Amino acid sequence: MKVYIETYGCALNKGDSYIMMTLLKDRGHDIVDSYNQADVIVLNTCAVRLETEERMKQRIKELKKIGKKLIIAGCLVSSQPALVMSLAPESSIVGAQSIDKIVEAVESNKRGIFLEESKELVTPRIFEGKISIIPIADGCAGDCNFCITKLARKKLRSYPPRNIVNAVKEAVQKGAVEIELTAQDTAAYGLDINYNLVELLKEILEIEGNYMIRIGMMTPELAFKQIDEILEIIKDKRVYKFLHLPVQSGDDRVLKLMNRKYTVDEYRELVKEIRDKIPIVNITTDIIIGHPGEDDEAFQNTINLIKEIKFERIHLAMYSIRPNTRSASMPQVPDSIKKERMKIANEVYEEVAYSVHSEYLGSNALVLTTELGRKGSIIGRTINYIPVVIKDYDKLGEWINVKITEASFFDLRGKFIQ
Structure with a gap:
């Protein structure tokens, strides 16, 4: 099957999604990049704040309308299962500590409710980028x-x-x-x-x-x-x-x-x-x-x-x-x-x-390039994990020297030093 996984929330939630991808790929399923390509949609939810919960509820309603098999997973499921089941009564649900059941949920022809604690803790063997x-x-x-x-x-x-x-x-x-x-x-x-x-x-x-x-x-x-x-x-x-x-x-x-x-x-x-x-x-x-x-x-x-x-x-x-x-x-x-x-x-x-x-303006910094940024830029990290946006370099996974030219409250901007 072709499975699309949409993830919200913290790094732990993202890690859970990579675990689900690992388990599904081990069973021969394909992970796809959009719900248009998918046979099954998995929504990995967050519930940490009220505004997040409202976003999750809205997203469940939107994904239901697509008409494909929908599985709802993650923290909203575990913390408020009755709410999720009332929003999507035909969808399978998989709790945050039950993600080893994702394969069964995807492969089953019936609606499943998986809230029991996983017996086995699986580590992910899939990641994206660097x-x-x-x-x-x-x-x-x-x-x-x-x-x-x-x-x-x-x-x-x-x-x-x-x-x-x-x-x-x-x-x-x-x-x-x-x-x-x-x-x-x-x-x-x-x-x-x-x-x-x-x-x-x-x-x-x-x-x-x-x-x-x-x-x-x-x-x-x-x-x-x-x-x-x-x-x-x-x-x-x-x-x-x-x-x-x-x-x-x-x-x-x-x-x-x-x-x-x-x-x-x-x-x-x-x-x-x-x-x-x-x-x-x-x-x-x-x-x-x-x-x-x-x-x-x-x-x-x-x-x-x-x-x-x-x-x-x-x-x-x-x-x-x-x-x-x-x-x-x-x-x-x-x-x-x-x-x-x-x-x-x-x-x-x-x-x-x-x-x-x-305080970093005008200084040189050693930066590890790890992510693609916007408009052709890449993002690197200093040794103390401050993000640096670089527009004149395009390779990921490299340690490079950068001259810091701009600063904002959120990040630094720099130019590659040959």
Whole structure:
């Protein structure tokens, strides 16, 4: 069969789609680039925010109208199966922790409901371009009050180290130059199998080849427990000097309401230790604006933290109620106030990120080219994972010298140096 897979959400979701592609190709099915070519359409959904859920609902309605076999997979299915079944009563559904059932869903002549946890964790053997996304764990060890993903991926399940190492080895042999190790919380890797992230990274780095590892998001409290060992790993020339540490709020009272397991001062201490040992490190974070309990003082504390720490990148999100989460039952911040705070936070973030990027203007940078950009450009990454848009070079998978000529809050622009 010809199968089209459309993916929304985080890197873990993208990794799940590559796993589904791997399983389907192993059975002799073809993966196609558009639903026009397909016999079967698979929609891999996200449910992290209300606006995302609305987009998913709209997309289900649009794809239903095409009249082809439709399978709905991913986090919206696992967190709100009744909603998905009411929107598409004739479609098969496959939960976020049930993706090994995708073959059965595609090949069956009947509608299937697959929500049981997979018995086997499969690593992907497919990637696109020069970037291979490899999930290392599914689920997390936390219990944040705002999070619907915890309902979709209920249990922490770490992939066997040997499977991950083999997946990386195969990806490198096939030409991948960037390996994205992804999970809901990479620092939680191995808690369920008496192993840990550092041991896994040491095994991976025994693989020879021209590649860079990007370590995915990790919660501050679990990062703290192994930070010295993690930083020793990051010093390796094949690991991006990059850490994604979601702070979520700059106010201790709000962090407590969120059920986060650290204080703002502990987060500051973590960042200081990281920067003392690796000064060029890129610290990226996530922040939720307008979570229940966020008053003017709490919001200002968050703004102050953004200015103080000078994050290179922030994934800012306006809080939205997610069903069946504890935060949904708390007294809510009015939408008008959330929108105003979001506007202020975005402005501050753009100022801070632009000032960080402006420090690179006029300098030369070593950049690994990894992706096609727009209008004939390509995108490379510095050693600390800042994106650089290059218009006068066209080869991917190469380390090149670039003169940084422009900066925005989002990226850098550069010219190839012969």
